[in-house]
Amino acid sequence: xxxxxxxxxxxISNPATPAVDAAVVAAVRSALPQPMAARWLNExxxxxxxxxxxxxxxxxxxxxxxxxxxxxxxxxEGRRKKLFLADMDSTMxxxxxxxxxxxxxxxxxHVAAITERAMRGxxxxxxxxxxxxxxxxxxxxxxxxxxxxxxxxxxxGGRELVGTMKAxxxxxxxxxxxxxxxTERVAAMIGFDAHRANILIADGESFAxxxxxxxxxxxxxxxxxxxxxxxxxxxxxxxxxxxxGANDLAMIGEAGLGVAYHAKPAVxxxxxxxxxxxxxxxxxxxxxxxxxxxxxx
Numbered sequence: 001x002x003x004x005x006x007x008x009x010x011x012i013s014n015p016a017t018p019a020v021d022a023a024v025v026a027a028v029r030s031a032l033p034q035p036m037a038a039r040w041l042n043e044x045x046x047x048x049x050x051x052x053x054x055x056x057x058x059x060x061x062x063x064x065x066x067x068x069x070x071x072x073x074x075x076x077e078g079r080r081k082k083l084f085l086a087d088m089d090s091t092m093x094x095x096x097x098x099x100x101x102x103x104x105x106x107x108x109x110h111v112a113a114i115t116e117r118a119m120r121g122x123x124x125x126x127x128x129x130x131x132x133x134x135x136x137x138x139x140x141x142x143x144x145x146x147x148x149x150x151x152x153x154x155x156x157g158g159r160e161l162v163g164t165m166k167a168x169x170x171x172x173x174x175x176x177x178x179x180x181x182x183t184e185r186v187a188a189m190i191g192f193d194a195h196r197a198n199i200l201i202a203d204g205e206s207f208a209x210x211x212x213x214x215x216x217x218x219x220x221x222x223x224x225x226x227x228x229x230x231x232x233x234x235x236x237x238x239x240x241x242x243x244x245g246a247n248d249l250a251m252i253g254e255a256g257l258g259v260a261y262h263a264k265p266a267v268x269x270x271x272x273x274x275x276x277x278x279x280x281x282x283x284x285x286x287x288x289x290x291x292x293x294x295x296x297x
Contacts, residue, residue, distance in 0.1 A: 004076050005036055005050030005052055005076040007050070007052075007055065008048050008049065008288070009048065009071060009072070010041075010048045010071065010285055011047050011049075012275065012278040012282045014045075014277050014278050015157075015278075015281065016156075016279075018045050019044075019069050019277075020045055024069060025049070028049060028063055029049050031059060032049060032051040032055050033052060033055065034051055035049050035050070036050035041285050041291060042285070046285040055073055069277060070275050070278050072273040074273075078238070079288045080288060080289075081165070081170060082169060082171065082232065082234050083171050083173075083225075083234055084170055084172045084242075085175050085239070086173070086242050087248050088174055088183055088197070090119075091155065091242060091244050091248075092190060093153060093186055094152075094155055095151055097152070097179060097182045098133070098178065098179070100147045100151045101139065102136065104147070110135070111132050114131060115128075118245070118246065119245035119246055119264050120245075121249070121264070125218055126217045129211060133200065133209060133210065133211045136209055137203075137206075139207045140205060141181075141205055148185055155279065155280050156281075157278075157280030157281035158190050160294045161280045161284055163295040164289055164295045166193070167295040172191070173192060173194050173224065173228055174186065174190070174194070175220075176198075177217055177245075178198065179198050179200050179211075180195070180198065196220075218246070218247040218248075219250065221248060222251050222254055225239060225254050236254075237256035239255045240259070240283065242258075243267070244261050244267060245264055245267060246264065248263075249266075249267055249270055252267070257273065257287075259283060260273070261282075273286060281294070
């Protein structure tokens with residue numbers, strides 16, 4: 001058998017609830033063709049098994065059963081990526097910023113329902129965003145500072161993910177269908193090289209209820225990936241994209257490694273890899289990084 005396998009099966013659990021034990025590793029290994037010895041990436045949390053040939057992900061998920069363990073099958077070559085594009089809301093942070101803004105206008109339930117439908121792909125993203133932004137008219141701009149301080153929480157593992165990739169020569173771009181008022185601050189907190197998002201129009205010290213056109217949605221995220229890939233002179237397989245909603249699908253589909261992170265069902269079903277249990281360090285394990293390799297910016 002060659003030193004580098006044709007494929008790798010990666011098992012990942014959430015660091016808060018370790019679930020990758022010797023038993024599940026052995027069970028998965030026995031279901032793989034020509035498996036190599038397992039390699040622990042983080043004891044109890046993540047492991048990988050190289051193998052030769054093909055394996056069916058549905059079969060492996062059956063082997064795992066109801067354990068809170070994610071599994072991915074990846075090519076053995078070219079796992080470490082040089083360009084990382086990430087969605088912000090419900091991916092790099094745990095909240096939807098527009099829903100939190102709407103709470104201050106007394107409309108969170110109404111706006112959140114529209115957000116959910118848009119993220120599930122049930123309604124078009126761009127008109128749904130305009131509709132929600134209109135409801136923010138008259139809200140003081142100062143509310144943004146309050147939302148960031150009191151409501152926004154970074155998703156665990158995000159700083160390690162971006163810090164480790166950047167330390168290994170990758171470029172990281174936060175690309176959001178949300179707003180620059182948030183992406184600028186979140187990108188700085190996590191360590192992204194740059195950010196792109198929609199611009200909310202102000203009327204004095206309040207929101208005008210309008211967003212600058214064109215709206216940055218699904219196609220703009222895809223365009224950002226292609227543009228950055230070209231600018232950096234990278235191959236398709238050297239790119240990684242992660243998101244949770246329908247407006248991330250094109251970007252996820254175009255990336256060399258596209259990951260649906262705690263995503264809506266249609267997104268999870270379409271993505272190359274789905275992470276339902278792990279935190280954002282899962283994306284490092286997918287690239288073959290072990291916990292000892294992690295860097296926090």
